Amino acid sequence: MANVLPLEKRALILQMMVEGSSMRSISRIAGVSINTVAKLLVDAGEACLLAHDELVRGVNSKRVECDEIWSFIHTKERNKGAAKNFTAEHGDVWTWTAIDADSKLIVSYLAGTRTAVSAEAFLSDLSGRLADRIQIDTDGHSAYAPTIKKVFRGMIDHASIVKIYANVKSGHKHYAPLECVGVKKDAECGKPDLRKASTSYVERQNLSMRMGMRRFTRLTNAHSKKYEQHLYALALYFMHYNFCRKHQTLGMTPAMAAGLTDKQHDMTWIVGKIDTAAPPPKPRGPYKKKSA
Secondary structure, three states, X not given: OOOOOOHHHHHHHHHHHHOOOOHHHHHHHHOOOHHHHHHHHHHHHHHXXXXXXXXXXXXXXXXXXXXXXXXXXXXXHHHHHHOOOOOOOOEEEEEEEEEEOOOOXXXXXXXXOOOHHHHHHHHHHHHOOXXXXXXXXXXXXXXXXXXXXXXXXXXXXXXXXXXXXXXXXXXXOOOOOOOXXXXXXXXXXXXXXXXXXXXXXXXHHHHHHHHHOHHHOOOOOOOEOOHHHHHHHHHHHHHHHHHOOOOOOOOXXXXXXXXXXXXXXXXXXXXXXXXXXXXXXXXXXXXXXXXX
């Protein structure tokens, strides 16, 4: 029989992952090896990808906000020329997210490049999870308008929101935020309600991602080293956010608010998804003595 950690310890390890702890700190606190933590992340990520694809379907939404958040794998794009063992999966990675404005449910997500190719894959996945025509709000990224018209075939209301920032004042530090002095809203497709058009919820979700996943923390060495690990961390985070974490404003999980479930789940529920998705153990072969 395979050597498997107890359910409670696996749930604790996964809980620390979505609370912003690094993998090595988790291994020290839980008293397990770093390889055990990494293997559990792989198992959880694969199970959460399958569960999200199965459970987040037919979402009754009226307005969805989309945005992208930056991170990198192994090496930043601008430094790849001097990097050792640089591969095609290394460099800047952008996580595209779509959040329902009412239930705060993460309907779709994708980790890729900030190009029209990734935009089409992301929006195609989003369109397959919605039950009806919606209003979609985005920033002014040039890939959105033509791709949304292509994917939804014009059967959607699309509004773009462009924020206007003032010049940086003298004496400000490098990471000091710019001052927003205005917002420009445009109807890109259909007849969106520009009074409600906004990207505030999805931008606030970007902050939650940076706080909840250690690999998104800036100016550290906790960044992702492999694309698969990055994707698995996203899958675990979004499954926990949608189905296990009670939203402070709603008083329930986003999945409950969206009508996808009738109760709040916990991390042991996700561990159960791992066990369900795991292949059955293979029968042990005959014992063979080693030759002298």
